[in-house]
Amino acid sequence: MFSLRRVSAIFLRQFYLMQGSPARVLPLFAWVAIDMVTWGFITKYLNAVSRSGFNFVPSLLGAVLLWDFFTRVMQGVTMTFFEDVWSRNFLNVFATPLSISEYLSGLVLSSIATSSVGLATMLVVVTTVFGLSFFFYGLLLIPYLLVLFLFGIALGVIACGIVLRLGPASEWFIWPIPALISPFVGVFYPLSTLPGWMRALSRLLPPAYVFESMRSIVLQQSASRRDLAQGLATGAALDVVVLFLAGWFFRSIYQHALRTGLIARYSAESLS
């Protein structure tokens, strides 16, 4: 039976690790704050040199904020998982009544907490320093965050599966994943800029619908509410599919690890 107490144990463990550990706490807000400051000044500069009168703040800075939120959600999942990798704790954790769904729920709960810190930091910086009001996006901000959150969770779970299968050294495959995806989802440019084959792939990626929707609001394009809702609903539906696939992927890797004994002998260079 699914136990919330076991789920909260994973979260509590992450909280313990954060306590008194600047190396874990600082990255929650420092890098996103630096990102917001850097991109904030870039957008101010672009506003100053552009003669079009176009305001880059809500399009560029808003896009960077949403993208950083997505990467923080993904990292929130993977970092919690990596704690078990780094402390070689799999045998202790998986030889308990803890189920895979409880374990993954614990990773998600930890990610909600850590990504919320990042989001709050970014909102404070862009609002107070660069005057980006999120009322600009209206209530659509909620589905934007939701679609990106679900996709971040799904990719985080897939990333955990990869590291479980290939060993601790493969964590270096995980860090570049957001950078690999970003050209396809049109964080900074409309999808129409992309060649046909890239656009085809974009349609499968939920964040693409968020950034297209956000741009159409910023540019005050003639997209109807219905079109916007339809796009975001497609993104959310794709999220559900990707989440399901991520859960299936991790479970399959876990079953493989049980069959081969990988969990019992998971160590610095376990590759099989």
Next chain:
Amino acid sequence: MSLKVLRVRELRKRYGATLAVDGISFEVNRNEIVGLLGPNGAGKTTTINMILGVLEPTSGTIQVEELDLASRRAEALARTNFAAVYAPLPGNLTVVQNLRFFGMIYGVKDLAARIEALLEQFDLLAFRNTKCGVLSSGEQTRVGLAKALLNRPALLLLDEPTASLDPAIAREIRLKIREYVEAGHTGVLWTSHNMYEVEDVCQRVLFLSHGRILLEGDPRTLPAEHGKDTLEELFITVANETPDQPERA
């Protein structure tokens, strides 16, 4: 309450062409310490990993208090716990944090009181807020045992629990485990390469070699029954057996 805390039937684990565990069957009773002996590579840790649910058997069944591990995993593992020298608790958490984390996972009731009792029982009160990674081997072993007893397991698996400890601490650890088993309702499966220790704590031993149980009996009488002076001598003889000559010990 059933007398058997562990029932293993025809357990087999195959890795490709290698048969690591070859259809073994055995039981562990309540208030009994059973030694699982054998040379390196005999299949002891493979057997323990299967009982812990972290390695899937190729065939066979495992029951903990009559609960089938394959179909009722969470319930069976809630009644099990283990300590192994190769599975230390995370060094970046304090003693209390580790115990609280695992206590919640095992669903321990009145956890705070249980942790306090174990800290006292294993002389860990002074280290409650110390990170496990900076404890000595003996202290880490005691923390591992405290974690292993958190849920008052019906089945306790100890894989070389006193390896790397000095004789005085090893004796102290053995004493604590024996006291616990005598006072409670736990059955223990204990692996060790220290035959003195095995004679001291185990009521029964199983000799495993090449994935099969070759001998079973009381460690104090078994050597004489097989024409040997000591358990160590018997161990060496069994360890040198080839898979085709299991009857010559």
